Amino acid sequence: MADGHLRDNPAARGPRAGRDAEGVAGAAGDVEDAQESEAARRRRRAQFLRELHEAKQLRDRVQPRRARAARMRQQMRMRTFRW
Numbered sequence: 001m002a003d004g005h006l007r008d009n010p011a012a013r014g015p016r017a018g019r020d021a022e023g024v025a026g027a028a029g030d031v032e033d034a035q036e037s038e039a040a041r042r043r044r045r046a047q048f049l050r051e052l053h054e055a056k057q058l059r060d061r062v063q064p065r066r067a068r069a070a071r072m073r074q075q076m077r078m079r080t081f082r083w
Contacts, residue, residue, distance in 0.1 A: 060067035
């Protein structure tokens with residue numbers, strides 16, 4: 001088993017295990033880290049969605065027949081959708 005040594009050695013798991021040992025003193029820092037990481041996560045997500053949208057547009061430009069077929073399928077799905 002490749003990761004069997006991680007169960008035996010908690011120090012090999014990484015920085016998360018050490019953070020649990022800090023206790024209440026590190027709680028304020030964790031809140032700031034959580035807010036910062038939330039903002040960083042939102043930035044990364046926005047960047048990813050921009051790149052995904054750009055990639056879809058590029059694919060539609062280089063494969064117009066497939067893009068048209070996909071639009072037709074989407075229109076058919078919307079016509080048969082019941083509210």
